Amino acid sequence: MKETFSHFEVHDVRFPTSRTLVGSDAMNPGPDYSAAYVVVRTSAGDAGHGFVFTIGRGNEVAVSAVRAVEPLVKGLEVGEVFSDMGGFARLLTHDSPLHWLGPDKGVVHMALGAVVNAVWDLLARRRGLPLWKLLADMSPSEVADLVDFRYLGDTLPHAEAVEILERAQVGKDQREQQLLAQGYPAYTTSVGWLGYPDERVLALASKAVSAGFRHLKLKVGAGPERDAHRVKLVRDLVGPEVLLSVDANQAWEVPEAVENVKQLAAHGLYWVEEPTSPDDIAGHLAIAKAVAPVLVATGEHVANRVVFKQLLASGAVGVCQIDACRVAGVNENVAILLLATKFGVPVCPHAGGVGLSEVVQHLSMFDYLAVSASMDRRWAEYVDHLHEHFVVPARVEQGRYLAPQEPGSGAEMLASSVSTYTFPDGPAWRDAP
């Protein structure tokens, strides 16, 4: 009997983070970090894990979207899927009725990503490899075949993708040794959630620098005076050597962003993140020109490779922030890594959420080994909460992610966490005051 995909288990998991203001920002004052968590099961009893990250209410819509993907996967032969992961991802993202519900965006696109990621998790486990190593060991043409080149025909032909990947083969083994020895650079956002008072920000910034971080990020968008106050406070504490970036979480109009960033730049800024709508490519370009040398960063809410293509090709972003769970999974992120490399833009992943660090670190490590081949001006985001719910929690030491050795993608949650935090019937919610 051939092994097939048998069914999905989908869980509505929500962590009550709003009770402590962890994760608070200019647009999201009280998020409950949540996941529409999927376990993709096979007829042999094996499983891969993936999730859509949300901030609470509405997580059930993501659960419904993941369930809508199940009929496309159920009954497929596992071995055939593993032998053509590009074809598998395209089977999902090209499905006509689901495509209509985006297209290539929103909850349904994220759900397709969760399922694609879950199958990658299973494949990596089968090979006994962490996802970063599985990807990095594939040949350039195997990697290129993962990509959906639809709508990239004017920018990144298949042959050029292969060329980029072939260039990165040089020195790959040495880079792997370096990665294993030294890890991958991280920056931290944990110091400056918007809801935190000054004393807490100062204590956390001090702690972060002691812990080895050389790049900190603060939330802004609380008003120009309050923002300037917070940035100056931290700059005065950490001194000129530590990089400081700010994140407006889409709070500003384009002219407002220009004005505010110019003010804040007096305190020394590295990047300004999500200054305005993630759909406003022309707006990001206008901001980038006006606030240089401060870089414009975005990506955690960028819907797909087509929008990234334009942000990168036009010079609208100087920092490309992929997210493991916003686009259609590993495959679409491989396309985005290739586009970023083509246009010479460093990838600094978003990981402010639950489980995002665990998964996206694999993509940064793969990028270092086999795509951009560089760690220069690259840091993966790190926030220091909720890692305890994962079977293989992200490990950061001295401001660097340690390369995971365990097989898989990092997405698997502890069964006890899933049951405790299932909404609304898990004890964390059922017994809440």
Add this chain to the structure above:
Amino acid sequence: MKETFSHFEVHDVRFPTSRTLVGSDAMNPGPDYSAAYVVVRTSAGDAGHGFVFTIGRGNEVAVSAVRAVEPLVKGLEVGEVFSDMGGFARLLTHDSPLHWLGPDKGVVHMALGAVVNAVWDLLARRRGLPLWKLLADMSPSEVADLVDFRYLGDTLPHAEAVEILERAQVGKDQREQQLLAQGYPAYTTSVGWLGYPDERVLALASKAVSAGFRHLKLKVGAGPERDAHRVKLVRDLVGPEVLLSVDANQAWEVPEAVENVKQLAAHGLYWVEEPTSPDDIAGHLAIAKAVAPVLVATGEHVANRVVFKQLLASGAVGVCQIDACRVAGVNENVAILLLATKFGVPVCPHAGGVGLSEVVQHLSMFDYLAVSASMDRRWAEYVDHLHEHFVVPARVEQGRYLAPQEPGSGAEMLASSVSTYTFPDGPAWRDAP
């Protein structure tokens, strides 16, 4: 007791259109035109109607998204909502957890639109007016207050919106008389669904011209030779006076679109619709420059006002195709009408679906009376199926929409149609072979 919004009734309604290939195109070979249909009820027993349009499988995700909006609306006082419809729409679209699931895009954004539209339907009924008349009778500042100007700060300040609307006050009464006497121009897509054989296309094109249509649209994307064959066939039949447009439904790469349109242009094309990804603003601009004087049209899958802003401001589109049910309802469409008028781009709505004609005609008529103040180079799409399921079906005579006189937005479905086509338990599905 004050009247409040009490609850939503949400129905998963699907019409088995794939059985006849009605609606088939290059990306969607067998759509079942469907609606996540919402009845927003008040404590006084009154109701407004709205829907998300989908093409079948996955409609249940849209149903789940509409249900996720209910907690935001339940308990609001109806009179207060009616007195600030702009504030009401922003309450929904700015909700932080639901915004995260887009942002401003995909199934959740469409669901917010369905609810906004349903409340407009109720308001129009209360006033005893068709939606077009309700909107057209509002003052310029009242209309401007409907708009969410977030992310339009660099392009359409509130004051400029008011100016545009004030200019359109001149001659409004005469235009209303003309609208009532002559209706609003339509074009038809019914002649050329991609799955139809040649004889059927010819018979339908002939019938459409006899019925008074002077603008026909064919689906393309079946391959250059087949496309050219179909376009030539219809051109030869209808002669040079009838306008002919084509719709690729996102099937092409940018360079491929340029090449194909240049070939087809030999047969005389007015616009090429959805040549590539609706997210590719730069791609549309490149195509527009290359295929002029053929115009580039898009919009039915454009996620929101921010993307429309860029398509319009850059000159990427020469025809702006709003959709009643893709963006966040009447309010966001008012923003898009204003943007189109600012940049001098005619609005020609998308209506290929179930119920889209019924609702979007109101927006075109409002545009004519109070925004663009013009019918020049403007046609609303018409497809001649599924109208029988609506309480107030769209009426087209001599190639023109007749202005509806009945109160409301046109969205209300017959109760018998809702129950017959409810998926999967209605008789149309339960009893299907």
